[in-house]
Amino acid sequence: MKSLLDRPVPTAAASLTLRRGAARVLIDNWTGASTVPSRTLYPHQWSWDSAFIAIGLRHLSVRRAQQELESLLAGQWADGRIPHILFNPALPHGAYFPSPDFWRSSQAGRASGAPAAPETSGIVQPPVHALAALLVHRADAGESRRRGFLARVYPRLAAWHDYLLTRRDLGGGGLAAVVHPWEPGMDNSPCWDVPLQRVTPAPADAFRRADLDHGHPADRPTDLDYGRYVRLAADYREAGYDDREARHGFAVEDPGFNALLIVSELALAAMAEDLGTAGEPHTARAAELTRRLVGRLWDAEAGLFRVRDLGSDTLIDERSVSGLIPLVVPHLPADVVDRLRETLDGPHFSAPATRLVPSYDLTGHAFAGTRYWRGPAWFNTAWLIHRGLRTHGHHQEAARLRQGFLAEAGESEFAEYVDPTTGAARGARHFSWTAALTLDLLSADPEETTP
Template sequence: MNVHITEAKRILVANDRGGYTVPTDRLYPFQWNWDSAFVAMGFALYDTDRAYRELERLIEGQWADGMIPHIVFHQPSDTYFPGPNVWRTRHTIPTSGITQPPVFAIALRKVFEAAGSGAEARTLPLYEAALKWHRWWYSARDPEGTGLVALLHPWESGSDNSPAWDIALARVPTTTDTPVVRKDTGHVNASMRPRDEDYNRFIHLVDTYAACGWDPAMQWGKAPFKVAEIQTTAILLKAGEDLEHLAREFGRTEDAAEIAAFNDLTRKAILAQWRPALSRFVSRDLISGEDVEAATQAGFIPLLSLDLEKNIADALVDEMKAWSKGLKVAFPTTKPGIAGWEPKRYWRGPAWAIINWLLIDGFKRNGHPEAAEELRRSTVAAIEAEGFAEYFDPVTGEGCGGLGFSWTAAAYMWLAWT
């Protein structure tokens, strides 16, 4: 077995905290939602029992209304801010009060298929949890029935400080009721992390929603940040396709019809966000009513969940090639050279293995196997050269952020081993 696969497995063992995996020690000492879904897919390649356990531990934090929070605080740690006392969510297990991209059902289908016959009984409670979460997305985050789901906090995108949020986030005050005591910059160079003013705005939003008692309708009414987001919506659609597949597999015909209706609505809504002049899809700022035109990776993620007309798929691939030209590692999360481009700062430029994994699947789906292979090779080479870093500087190839990172290990297994 390749030495890097052995090291990837070792990282997952090192980051195991008893049936759930932390993204990396100290910097992220709890269970994160979409991280765990990617990690479960990594485990599915060689240990389906542990893959199931990852997802089971995550849904221990699911709320009664169906939301799966972005962080589950299974045990205390003082190395991360904001902790449970800032979120004030009043749940049996402490959790954050917001969510994250719904990769869960994508992972569940992969784990179920890897487990083979006899796995239905263990899969069904996870399927039910996924269905409840999808219903939550459409009721809490698309109350007007547009087919696009909205985020009320940049952290829900997973792309926390992306240039995509610069305009919408600038309207959020930097005042907070909560002292902002950052811990992240004690673990990682501050030049690789969001700025202090970003954090003040992030915490202002947390304070606002905590004051609503985390009630979805009250939050929707009071939200100073509300973006119908293309990356999250595209992931929701792919997860919806996988959930519909599982519903049919389990003979849940009524569920399957309900999920299919969600998927149809969302498919049409995403297609309406295509902007030929930009050669990518766009999000919509629901407060200003305007397109979010910032050039980020989010505009390409619909490749994952749509069977696009050839001219659209070709335009997306050509635009991605233009962004990647001359870079050591593809794919940058911000278009190189624009005002918001910072190749080492978190989601303002670096290449992330999990984003590449989604894009590679999108290329394959849309008839571009050569682009998929090129991006796969670029990602694998970066990890083999620099190790399992949180993300990579696309210009120099340097591994940045947290090291010994769980989802980078899981992505490597899928890209190098399958």
């Protein structure tokens, strides 16, 4: 019997069909100003989704890719943060929870610089935006210069990074901390279980989960975890979303989040040079962040980066795909790159039914093949790891990952994620970042690497 992994390289005709299907997803999910991740489960604009979407849109319409990012930056706060959701005012509050009337950003966040409109959430997501902006610019530099795209977005993205490296250096070690499990983008990863035990959940009757209207409970976070998410968000809101005043019940340093900050600092350096200013401060900051990432989060024995729990100032003993994402950082020590490759190909992350990378250790005590970030393999993390492999010259491994990605994206109808033990599509279908990153792998220069 042929393995699910033994998929042929797509023919030219198959690639064209896949490209058309991916383009159709992005067209259907376009709202007129931005792209929703999914018409059902995620009906607003999400932060890191839009960055990945822009990376794919640049192959269809550079102008629309620019608009995707500019729409997101319209919700940036005066303190520099880019919120993880910009709410569509045309939708009823019941379309998603937590809704605008829960976050109350324009009132509760006023002292922290929240805009009067649009309404947003108060937390953030991984800083992949500068990388996206640079790739969009390079897709048509002439058009970008004519429209002043870089000149508009560069100062906003620099302010975003400044926010993360000042107000979010909660551990004093020079890395950005996240203060809610939704901020690293891997909402219910087992990496959060230990620090979340210190959080008293909100009562079950204090909220209604809209996600269960569109997702199976077996795939979604538990009610207990959701109660803790609500408690953390409500406490942050009551502190005015002020990181200097809030008593964070949850605070960790996540390796994937900080790796993307490093990559985006290098992107800012390239953007600054294109604008005729010095990129060296960003390059120096990326180098220092790389040293801090390795010094604070690298676990040589485990062969991957760990999450640091700032509540106990210890590394969390769980293996997550977040610990492999630093492959995307260009100037990692060679021995770290070698160990990451070994871990990627080893029993913890080498899945039986997909070339995508499981979100959590296949042998781990908390592994669940269908439950959101507790095992399923996602397309955006595979794209990042593919980029990391190419960045470090491992083109054969990158090509295998690309081949699996493209085959599974098409077969799954551009699913949100897949079960790594069966290969079955899970979550939403016609998911925007899956379609966008499919377009990128079909279209991007194979020599393009991290700045």
